Amino acid sequence: MTVLKWSDEFRIDEGPMDEIHVEFVDCLNVLGAAQGDAALPALDAFIAHTQRHFAEEEAWMAACEFPRVYCHSTQHESVLQVAREVRVRIAGGETTLAPLLAAAVAAWFRDHAATMDTMLAQHMAARGYAPHAEDALA
Ligand SMILES: [Fe+2]
Numbered sequence: 001m002t003v004l005k006w007s008d009e010f011r012i013d014e015g016p017m018d019e020i021h022v023e024f025v026d027c028l029n030v031l032g033a034a035q036g037d038a039a040l041p042a043l044d045a046f047i048a049h050t051q052r053h054f055a056e057e058e059a060w061m062a063a064c065e066f067p068r069v070y071c072h073s074t075q076h077e078s079v080l081q082v083a084r085e086v087r088v089r090i091a092g093g094e095t096t097l098a099p100l101l102a103a104a105v106a107a108w109f110r111d112h113a114a115t116m117d118t119m120l121a122q123h124m125a126a127r128g129y130a131p132h133a134e135d136a137l138a
């Protein structure tokens with residue numbers, strides 16, 4: 001089941017944040033379509049992506065002194081905690097939870113991208129901070 005279709009409404013920075021969000025939506029849709037034995041590997045792939053995705057944004061926050069008051073990383077940690085709790089249940093055989101988790105995370109992402117991620121991208125732009133610019137020069 002496709003739980004979230006990528007569209008222009010999700011574009012935030014025309015750069016690295018959009019690239020990681022495209023990957024996020026792909027992982028989420030694989031999870032949404034996963035049935036039976038496919039549920040656990042799909043969730044593991046989703047968790048692996050999400051750990052990288054959130055760690056990357058949190059590194060950007062630290063690099064450009066994004067105010068902690070916005071609780072951005074707290075939202076990230078909550079999503080990962082729920083995903084890990086659901087993983088225990090899916091590993092125990094409740095594989096039908098995979099599309100339910102994917103749908104819930106899709107609903108969360110719409111709001112998170114429009115608020116937290118957008119504020120972070122605006123803050124980075126205001127600071128003149130371009131993630132990966134140093135990679136491009138390397
Ligand atoms: Fe994000």
Ligand SMILES: [Fe+2]
Nearest residue numbers: 057072116117
């Ligand atoms: Fe985020």
